[in-house]
Amino acid sequence: MTTPFGQIGVQDVLDIVVVAFLVYQGYLLVAGTRAVNVVRGILVFAGVWVAAQLLGLTTLSYLLGRAGTVGIFALLVLFQPELRAALERVGRPRGRDASASGAALQDLARAMERLAERKTGALIAIERRTPLGEYAETGVNIDALVSVPFLEALFARNAPLHDGGIILQGARVVAAGCLFPLQPADGTYRRYGTRHRAAIGLSELTDAVVLVVSEERGSMRIALGGRLGPDLNGTELREQLRELVYDYPVGRAAVPVKPTPETKSAPETGDVRADAASQTEVRAELRPETRPEPRPETRKEQT
Numbered sequence: 001m002t003t004p005f006g007q008i009g010v011q012d013v014l015d016i017v018v019v020a021f022l023v024y025q026g027y028l029l030v031a032g033t034r035a036v037n038v039v040r041g042i043l044v045f046a047g048v049w050v051a052a053q054l055l056g057l058t059t060l061s062y063l064l065g066r067a068g069t070v071g072i073f074a075l076l077v078l079f080q081p082e083l084r085a086a087l088e089r090v091g092r093p094r095g096r097d098a099s100a101s102g103a104a105l106q107d108l109a110r111a112m113e114r115l116a117e118r119k120t121g122a123l124i125a126i127e128r129r130t131p132l133g134e135y136a137e138t139g140v141n142i143d144a145l146v147s148v149p150f151l152e153a154l155f156a157r158n159a160p161l162h163d164g165g166i167i168l169q170g171a172r173v174v175a176a177g178c179l180f181p182l183q184p185a186d187g188t189y190r191r192y193g194t195r196h197r198a199a200i201g202l203s204e205l206t207d208a209v210v211l212v213v214s215e216e217r218g219s220m221r222i223a224l225g226g227r228l229g230p231d232l233n234g235t236e237l238r239e240q241l242r243e244l245v246y247d248y249p250v251g252r253a254a255v256p257v258k259p260t261p262e263t264k265s266a267p268e269t270g271d272v273r274a275d276a277a278s279q280t281e282v283r284a285e286l287r288p289e290t291r292p293e294p295r296p297e298t299r300k301e302q303t
């Protein structure tokens with residue numbers, strides 16, 4: 001075929017389609033992770049470098065070129081966990097087999113209801129596109145199918161892993177007793193305890209759907225996109241799980257949950273991507289010496 005740009009053959013079209021597909025897949029891998037801000041930074045950096053070359057600013061373009069070479073190695077080291085997770089994701093089977101089945105979500109909802117009825121606190125993160133491996137590593141690795149008795153046993157008051165959160169990948173519990181990043185106590189969420197702030201914190205940094213059962217109130221809530229949703233009954237919980245987990249297609253941006261009245265003044269953080277500064281604070285909070293103390297039994301008995 002002859003075009004204003006010359007001859008275009010089937011090979012050229014195939015070439016363009018494959019490159020476009022790879023760029024899109026690359027975008028899907030980083031979207032919703034902290035790497036997205038870094039990609040933006042790299043694009044700005046590359047833009048300045050190209051501009052410096054076009055304008056003939058030799059010293060600047062030389063310095064930026066050198067910094068770029070070093071930067072590539074620095075990024076490989078800095079984002080080693082994300083790269084590993086992204087490659088894992090490429091190799092992971094797609095479709096319903098890799099996601100939570102309807103039956104698992106029913107069991108999850110039923111377990112939440114039972115925990116709420118008994119006022120047993122629980123914190124459950126459901127992985128979607130952002131890998132939660134770094135948070136799973138703060139707890140104990142397990143590999144078990146979601147079931148009502150298993151979830152109840154995990155969060156039972158004297159169970160060894162009841163403190164912290166659990167992580168679900170598809171229909172499997174992959175880790176328990178995990179530390180999630182705490183939302184700071186000085187902001188909109190100051191009146192919440194650490195369990196709820198850990199749910200909000202994780203949902204702000206990832207696209208995970210984070211479920212919380214309050215030990216004090218026996219309520220069930222969902223945190224998503226840095227927002228805490230309202231109290232849910234069993235039907236509402238099932239509907240939200242279906243929409244946010246079962247029907248969640250690969251590549252779609254997270255839908256923020258409807259904020260509760262008290263969270264309406266929160267900054268618009270529907271975008272799940274976090275900035276680099278908050279990441280640093282969060283990482284500081286994840287250090288073992290700052291691990292939250294289990295709550296005193298006396299307080300639990302009062303509730």
Ligand SMILES: Nc1ncnc2c1ncn2[C@@H]1O[C@H](COP(=O)(O)OP(=O)(O)OP(=O)(O)O)[C@@H](O)[C@H]1O
Binds near residue numbers: 163
């Ligand atoms: N960073 C964290 N990551 C995961 N779990 C956490 C974290 N911090 C605290 N928790 C869990 O929250 C529990 C304390 O909950 P706390 O009472 O402070 O919160 P809350 O939001 O008031 O919840 P509840 O309504 O259930 O009492 C801890 O025992 C622990 O299980």
